[in-house]
Amino acid sequence: MKGLLAAAILLAGTGIAPAQEELVVSIWGGNWRDGAQEAIATEFTKRTGVEVKFVTGGTMDRLTKAKLSAGAPQADVTLTTSHVAYLYSASDLFEKLDVSKIPNLKEAYPIALRSPYAIGLYSYVYAPAYRTDLMPDDFKITSWKDLWGDQVKDKLGLPDFDPSHIIIAAAKLSGADAKDWKKGIPLLEKLKPNIKALYQSDATSQELMKTGETPVQVLLSINAYHQMSQGIPIKLVIPEEGGVVGIDAVGISAGTKMADAAYQFVNTALDPKVQEKLCELYKCSPMNAKAHVSDEMAKLPGIFTSDEQLEKQILVDDETRAKLLPEWKSWFTENMTR
Incomplete structure (x- = not known):
């Protein structure tokens, strides 16, 4: 214990911060993981110093694993479809969100708040x-x-x-x-x-x-x-x-020991500039109303820039x-x- 304390003091004296714990984020693989890494995780780590570790899998497979590890979650944050996010919350796998810790939610379209437990990131x-x-x-x-x-x-x-x-x-x-x-x-x-x-x-x-x-x-x-x-x-x-x-949503795992970082990750994901980058990569529609969509992308089928456009869909x-x-x-x- 004394050795660890001495090491911490030494690091502090050199101006080098001690290593931070990882934030574990559950997501799909391939271009989904890559886009979230480039747009969200990179900016989150820049702001907090906390590295992000992605664990990947299919939508329902990840839900099954989350149920098996209930109470001791393997992931701190989960990105999934909004209707499957309902299944997470119905199984008490997501914590009820304190929206005061997600200030960027104030700029989002009303449809972004999927439930007290999950927030939509894009459509x-x-x-x-x-x-x-x-x-x-x-x-x-x-x-x-x-x-x-x-x-x-x-x-x-x-x-x-x-x-x-x-x-x-x-x-x-x-x-x-x-x-x-x-x-x-x-x-x-x-x-x-x-x-x-x-x-x-x-x-x-x-x-x-x-x-x-x-x-x-x-x-x-x-x-x-x-x-x-x-x-x-x-x-x-x-x-x-x-x-x-379809809307992909984010929730924070019930029982996570990284709650503060998890809230910062969610808030970062809703930042208008992060949303712009993410949606440019995915070719999807942002949930933050202040996120700019280029004129070229706005013309693409399935890209929506207003609630009125969304309401014309199924x-x-x-x-x-x-x-x-x-x-x-x-x-x-x-x-x-x-």
């Missing part, structure tokens, strides 16, 4: 997308119903880890909403001949689009723009009914989506796989 859409070089010249999408067309037969890729997007779209086409999703079942069953493959992760989705195995997909807009940047000719379309909006509240997700996944697995 995106799931919408139809296709390879322009692999589909006929006269192929186009203006509505979700075009995915049922003959030209899409045996070409469509859909996510099965979260089939909510196509289920919600089918319900809307059938004159219903997410809560009355079963009204869309007859339409969903008619879609089966068009489904080529189901993907279990963002990486699988990107590979299926890259190889052309599924040249038409219900695709996350951020992934679409990521692949476009790699030179893959993809057209993302916001249908006349709207895209299905929005489902987090609680409804979270509670119905297990039922949707079960039905989809039993009825839509070939």
